[in-house]
Amino acid sequence: MEAPVKTTHIMTINMGPQHPSTHGVLRLLLELDGEVIIKAMPHIGFLHRGVEKLAETKTYHQFIPLTDRLDYVAPFSNNLAYALAVEKLLGIEIPERAQHIRVLLCELTRISSHLLWLATHALDIGAMTVFFYCFRERETLYDLFELISGARMHTSFIRIGGIAKDLASGFLERTSKFVAEFPSRLNEYETLLTDNPIWKKRTVGVGVITAEDAINYGLSGPSLRGSGVNWDIRKSEPYSGYDKYHFTIPVGKNGDVYDRYCVRIEEMRQSNSIVRQAIDILPKGDITAHIPRVTLPPKEDVETKMEAMIHHFKLIIEGIRPPEGEVYVSIEAPKGELGFYIISDGSGCPYRLRIRPPSFVNLEALPKMVEGKLLPDVVATIGSLDIVLGEIDR
Amino acid sequence: MDNEAIAAVIKTRFSEAVTDSGIFRNELTFSIKKEYLIEIAGFLKNDKDLCFHFLSDLCGVDRVETDGVFEVVYHLYSIEKNHRVRIKVPISSAEPRIPTVTTIWKTADWHEREAYDMFGIIFEGHPDLRKILTPDDFEGYPLRKDYPADRRQPSTLYDRYRKGKE
Numbered sequence: 354m355e356a357p358v359k360t361t362h363i364m365t366i367n368m369g370p371q372h373p374s375t376h377g378v379l380r381l382l383l384e385l386d387g388e389v390i391i392k393a394m395p396h397i398g399f400l401h402r403g404v405e406k407l408a409e410t411k412t413y414h415q416f417i418p419l420t421d422r423l424d425y426v427a428p429f430s431n432n433l434a435y436a437l438a439v440e441k442l443l444g445i446e447i448p449e450r451a452q453h454i455r456v457l458l459c460e461l462t463r464i465s466s467h468l469l470w471l472a473t474h475a476l477d478i479g480a481m482t483v484f485f486y487c488f489r490e491r492e493t494l495y496d497l498f499e500l501i502s503g504a505r506m507h508t509s510f511i512r513i514g515g516i517a518k519d520l521a522s523g524f525l526e527r528t529s530k531f532v533a534e535f536p537s538r539l540n541e542y543e544t545l546l547t548d549n550p551i552w553k554k555r556t557v558g559v560g561v562i563t564a565e566d567a568i569n570y571g572l573s574g575p576s577l578r579g580s581g582v583n584w585d586i587r588k589s590e591p592y593s594g595y596d597k598y599h600f601t602i603p604v605g606k607n608g609d610v611y612d613r614y615c616v617r618i619e620e621m622r623q624s625n626s627i628v629r630q631a632i633d634i635l636p637k638g639d640i641t642a643h644i645p646r647v648t649l650p651p652k653e654d655v656e657t658k659m660e661a662m663i664h665h666f667k668l669i670i671e672g673i674r675p676p677e678g679e680v681y682v683s684i685e686a687p688k689g690e691l692g693f694y695i696i697s698d699g700s701g702c703p704y705r706l707r708i709r710p711p712s713f714v715n716l717e718a719l720p721k722m723v724e725g726k727l728l729p730d731v732v733a734t735i736g737s738l739d740i741v742l743g744e745i746d747r
Numbered sequence: 748m749d750n751e752a753i754a755a756v757i758k759t760r761f762s763e764a765v766t767d768s769g770i771f772r773n774e775l776t777f778s779i780k781k782e783y784l785i786e787i788a789g790f791l792k793n794d795k796d797l798c799f800h801f802l803s804d805l806c807g808v809d810r811v812e813t814d815g816v817f818e819v820v821y822h823l824y825s826i827e828k829n830h831r832v833r834i835k836v837p838i839s840s841a842e843p844r845i846p847t848v849t850t851i852w853k854t855a856d857w858h859e860r861e862a863y864d865m866f867g868i869i870f871e872g873h874p875d876l877r878k879i880l881t882p883d884d885f886e887g888y889p890l891r892k893d894y895p896a897d898r899r900q901p902s903t904l905y906d907r908y909r910k911g912k913e
Contacts, residue, residue, distance in 0.1 A: 401880040403889055403896075405865075410896045441772050568800050568826065571854025584826045678771045681822050681833065683803065692804055694822065698813075709804040709822070717857045746880055 363391060370399060374477040374732040377742030379716075381731065388728045393720040397713075397746050404747045408706035412672025413439050413513060416706070421507040423708065424744040426469050429455075429462040430686040432511035437592055438682035438693035439513045442675040443647060448639040451515040452594045457631040458501075458510065459593075459684075460624040461528070464535070465494040466687035466739075467621050471542065474614070474736035478555050483545055490538055493531055500524055513673065514648035515641030525632055532629045539621055547615070556611035560722040560734030563608055570718040573711050574689025575616045576738055580608030586685040597634070598627050610737040617739070647673050672701035681709075688712050688739055712744040748796060748830055750775040756797065757832075761787055766837075776833045781845055784836055788851045791823060791832070799823040799832065802848070805858035807866040809892045811840045817866060819845055838868070847873040865890035 364385045369375030378399035384392040404423065408416050420435045421428040433455055440447065472487035495505045501521050502508040510517050546552045562572070567580040577584060585602045587595040603619035605612025641648050649668055654661035677699045683692035689711030698704040715738045723731045748756075750770055757777060758765055764783035769776055779787055791799040804822040811817070816837040824831050838845050847870040848855045859870040860879040867888040870876060878885070886901065887894050 398878065398880050398882060406889055406894070406896050444772065566853075569853045571802055571852070582826060589826075589829050679776070679833075680772050680774060681804070681831070690803065692822070694804060694806065694820070696808065705808050707804070707806045707808075707820075713857065714854055717854060 362386070368731065374735055376473060376735065376740055378746070379735070379740070379742055381719075383728070383731070385728065390723050390726055390728065390731065393723050393731065395716060395719055397716070397742070400742065400746050402747065405706055405708060408703050410702060412701050413675070413703065414668075414672060416703070417512065418507065418509045421509050422743060423710065423747060424466075424686065424688065424691070424712065424741045425506055426741055427462045427466040427687045428506065428508045429458040429511060430466075430684065430691060432509065433459055433593070434682065434684045434686065434691045435693050436511045436513050437684065438680055438695050439673075439675065441680045441682050442678060442695055442697055443513075443644075443673070444676075445514060445642055445644055445647060447515050447642045449594075449636050450638040451640045451642075453631050453635050454516055454520065454640065455511060455593050456595065456598070457528075457628055457635070460627045460631070461494055461497065463624045463687045464621050464628075465491050465498075467617050467624075468494070470617060470687075470736075470739040471614075474739075475546065477732050477736040478552065480546065480549075480552065483542055486538070486542060486545075490531075490535065497524065497527060497531070500527070512641065512648070514644060515639070519640050525635075528628065529632055532625055532632070535625050536622065539618065539625075543618060547618070553611065555729070555733055556614060556737075557609060558607070559610045559726070559730045560737055561607060561609045562718060562722050566721065567608060567718070570721060571714045572689070572718055573714065574685065574687070574739075575613055575620060576689060576715050576718075578603065579605035579613035579616050579737075581606050586683060586690060590683075592682075592684060598630050600624075600627050610733050613737045674699060674701055683709065686711055688741070688744070689715060708747060710744040710747065712738075712740040712742075716740050716745055748828060750830075753797065753830060753832055756794075757787075757791075760790065774831070774833060776835060778835045778837060781836050781838055785846050785848070785851070787834070788821070788848050791834075792851055796828075798825040798827045801826050802852035802854050802858075803831070805848070805855055805862065807862040807868050807890070808835075809840075809866065809890065810837070812892055816840055817843050817868060819862065819868060821848070843868040844871055845869070846871050849873060864888075867891070 366383050368381040368383055370378040370380045380396040382394040383390055404419055420431040423431050468487040468491045472484045475483035498508055499505045501524055502510040562580055564580045564582050567577050581604055583602055583604050600623040603616045605616050650661040650664050655665045675697045677697055679696040681692055681694040683690045691711055692709030694707040695703050696705040722734050754775060764779045765777055767778035791797050801824040803824045806820050808818040808820055817840045819836045821834040847859055859873055862868045863876055864878040864880050865888060
């Protein structure tokens with residue numbers, strides 16, 4: 354809603370970091386004229402952990418658990434982006450089965466990440482029921498993650514050269530059950546929200562950004578596609594065998610909060626279908642590439658064979674040594690383009706590791722979207738960007 | 748366009764600006780001189796065959812130990828043409844100054860603030876060059892190689908707010 358400036362009385366207020374709609378430690382400095390935002394200034398420096406610096410002191414394998422802690426609601430995507438970057442640096446291929454499992458897990462992650470977004474976004478705007486429904490489904494997914502990796506959030510499951518271990522027994526059956534049920538659950542959410550007049554009043558025409566501006570501000574993922582730009586890295590630069598799957602990329606028209614909502618809802622449907630396809634075509638075979646000096650030998654060999662034990666020891670202590678060079682690999686994470694830029698100087702630790710976090714860049718466009726609009730629109734717009742502060746303030 | 752075609756376009760047009768180029772793992776990299784940055788960036792964005800409208804990433808790299816310079820690295824992508832290029836600009840580490848590209852890609856704003864915060868690189872002409880990730884009274888530049896990874900900041904929150912009040 355556009356509202357004319359009426360008074361000369363400008364008030365500066367802090368929104369966050371304790372405000373529930375700021376999703377973590379984001380603080381917004383707002384200059385208000387009544388309820389109209391004159392200026393919005395995001396302050397994000399509250400939990401910087403120096404992950405990029407830490408990477409320079411760790412071996413390539415040791416960095417994997419730290420990637421979980423970036424976008425902590427989508428750990429598999431972070432693991433994957435990092436592993437793909439190191440694999441590209443090394444120039445290695447990984448087995449088919451591992452690739453399919455990676456895709457399967459990443460799409461489950463996308464669903465779980467979008468569920469958390471939908472839950473909190475709806476709650477921000479005042480729809481409480483959706484919050485409980487989404488958390489119910491998310492719980493099922495977290496049980497699945499726990500089943501295969503032993504952890505609910507920080508899974509650290511993907512390894513350089515493959516994955517940590519094969520799928521636990523019962524995983525595929527339980528996932529199939531989830532996949533079969535989930536579309537009807539999605540319909541439930543949509544019944545509550547999509548045509549709901551209150552929901553539409555709060556979201557249609559709010560937080561608008563045009564396609565041109567969105568590209569200029571570097572938006573990516575559903576936030577960009579809501580503005581009508583058809584760009585998804587799974588299609589444009591397929592990785593991990595995404596070209597073998599059939600799915601469509603939902604695109605919005607107006608670039609408002611409502612379109613971004615619709616795009617994400619449809620993305621969950623597509624992800625669900627990708628998971629179903631992955632289960633159907635999952636081949637048998639190895640889950641890690643057997644490359645000396647890169648991947649660990651099988652556990653049973655380590656316990657029985659001397660060579661395997663030495664090999665294991667050397668890899669753990671010294672780490673892998675990729676050739677000198679630099680790569681930039683990005684994947685379509687739930688929030689957008691997640692990129693890892695790694696410079697190797699041929700030693701056991703990265704010389705420089707740079708993370709291109711989608712939330713950080715998406716948040717940058719927030720002032721553009723809310724200035725001149727009303728205070729409640731800020732709440733709706735932050736939610737529609739789906740930010741995770743762990744990723745913004747690395 | 749494939750990597751060779753992009754390389755040919757840039758090399759013929761800016762032969763005097765390009766100091767180094769190469770392809771590693773199918774990724775195209777150019778090192779260019781600082782003076783030509785704005786001209787080249789504008790060309791890359793506006794040329795109708797290249798169309799690099801999307802600045803994927805911008806970051807600093809500390810090469811002081813090997814080359815005695817800082818590098819500013821630009822990762823560009825074209826959504827329309829689906830191709831990528833990496834541009835590297837070495838700058839003196841004693842006086843790390845480089846023109847801003849916020850006039851070309853709006854998204855560079857926060858990236859440049861981050862590079863300023865992490866490396867102390869000054870982006871000339873930046874509209875609002877402030878720290879972004881670390882607190883205002885943070886001392887040093889955490890991503891420089893000479894900043895020790897295990898260092899503690901001298902003034903902790905405890906010292907500032909709680910000491911003597913208990």
